[in-house]
Amino acid sequence: MTKERMRWAALAVSLAALGATPFHALASGGGMSGGGGGSMPSMDAPGYDPVVEYRKGIEALKAGKYRDADHDFDHVLSVAPDNPDVLYLQGLAKGAGGDLKGSERAFEKALRLKPDNIRARRESATTLIQLGQPDKAQAQLDILKKRMDACGDTCPDAADLKSAVMAVQTAMAPPPAATPGAAGAPPAADAPATKAPASLLFSDPASGDRSYVQAVHLINEKRYADALVELHHASDVFGPHPDVLTYTGYTYRKMGDYDRAERYYKEALKIAPNHVGATEYYGELMVERGDIHGARRMLAKLDRICSFGCVEAEDLRRWIENGPPAS
Numbered sequence: 514m515t516k517e518r519m520r521w522a523a524l525a526v527s528l529a530a531l532g533a534t535p536f537h538a539l540a541s542g543g544g545m546s547g548g549g550g551g552s553m554p555s556m557d558a559p560g561y562d563p564v565v566e567y568r569k570g571i572e573a574l575k576a577g578k579y580r581d582a583d584h585d586f587d588h589v590l591s592v593a594p595d596n597p598d599v600l601y602l603q604g605l606a607k608g609a610g611g612d613l614k615g616s617e618r619a620f621e622k623a624l625r626l627k628p629d630n631i632r633a634r635r636e637s638a639t640t641l642i643q644l645g646q647p648d649k650a651q652a653q654l655d656i657l658k659k660r661m662d663a664c665g666d667t668c669p670d671a672a673d674l675k676s677a678v679m680a681v682q683t684a685m686a687p688p689p690a691a692t693p694g695a696a697g698a699p700p701a702a703d704a705p706a707t708k709a710p711a712s713l714l715f716s717d718p719a720s721g722d723r724s725y726v727q728a729v730h731l732i733n734e735k736r737y738a739d740a741l742v743e744l745h746h747a748s749d750v751f752g753p754h755p756d757v758l759t760y761t762g763y764t765y766r767k768m769g770d771y772d773r774a775e776r777y778y779k780e781a782l783k784i785a786p787n788h789v790g791a792t793e794y795y796g797e798l799m800v801e802r803g804d805i806h807g808a809r810r811m812l813a814k815l816d817r818i819c820s821f822g823c824v825e826a827e828d829l830r831r832w833i834e835n836g837p838p839a840s
């Protein structure tokens with residue numbers, strides 16, 4: 514993406530946030546169809562089933578309708594089966610609904626896909642404690658402690674890591690002696706939670722849009738680590754939205770993490786196969802990796818999608834002919 518396009522994208526999302534009509538497509542490809550438009554993710558989400566199902570799952574989780582939430586997250590996972598954040602939420606829904614084994618399976622898969630997910634590791638540990646598997650819970654706690662020690666007091670995850678370690682240690686502490694069922698007595702080890710913790714539930718679409726806007730500005734400023742924080746919050750709100758996935762892939766690519774970037778591009782294209790932004794960026798990644806044949810496939814696809822031409826196709830064509838532009 515050219516710097517000029519990034520500036521236009523930032524202006525478009527800023528105008529949209531202020532209620533103005535955007536006059537340039539979002540750089541990410543502009544929504545589920547990839548056909549342009551500068552709306553916020555919350556504005557075009559109803560046309561995108563996985564996002565709708567994700568929001569339904571969040572609302573059901575907030576309302577204590579855990580089976581409904583589990584069902585909604587299943588719908589999302591049928592389209593995006595390897596999304597660790599959705600698996601984490603499904604683990605919450607299953608655990609709060611009493612299916613502790615199903616909950617732990619969801620957390621385990623989420624951690625295979627995203628080992629640095631602090632929330633999933635914390636919930637996995639506390640679920641293992643409820644399942645009577647203290648050794649496995651201790652292994653999860655040891656991982657959290659190691660990360661906390663390496664993190665210190667200044668890294669972005671410091672507070673979350675300390676909170677997670679404390680939560681697991683508290684869950685592992687022997688309960689006070691009391692007659693089960695008596696006033697003040699702890700619940701039985703296999704008793705399901707009455708509700709998902711409020712701290713694990715996420716903000717409304719407007720806050721997700723604000724994070725999305727902020728992420729674009731941060732990307733423009735090459736503050737990629739900060740942009741990821743905002744993009745992850747937008748993902749918490751919207752789930753596997755192709756625009757958010759595309760920008761997340763773009764940010765990881767700029768940070769040199771090509772493998773992770775590719776995963777996000779592939780997920781965006783699985784959900785929205787004609788997303789022009791994800792198609793262009795995936796082609797650019799292929800150029801950077803020396804896969805010119807793959808990049809030409811992405812260009813041919815853009816030429817089909819953009820019947821009358823589009824800037825994304827022309828940008829990728831220049832990448833293929835001349836190589837990546839100088840930073």
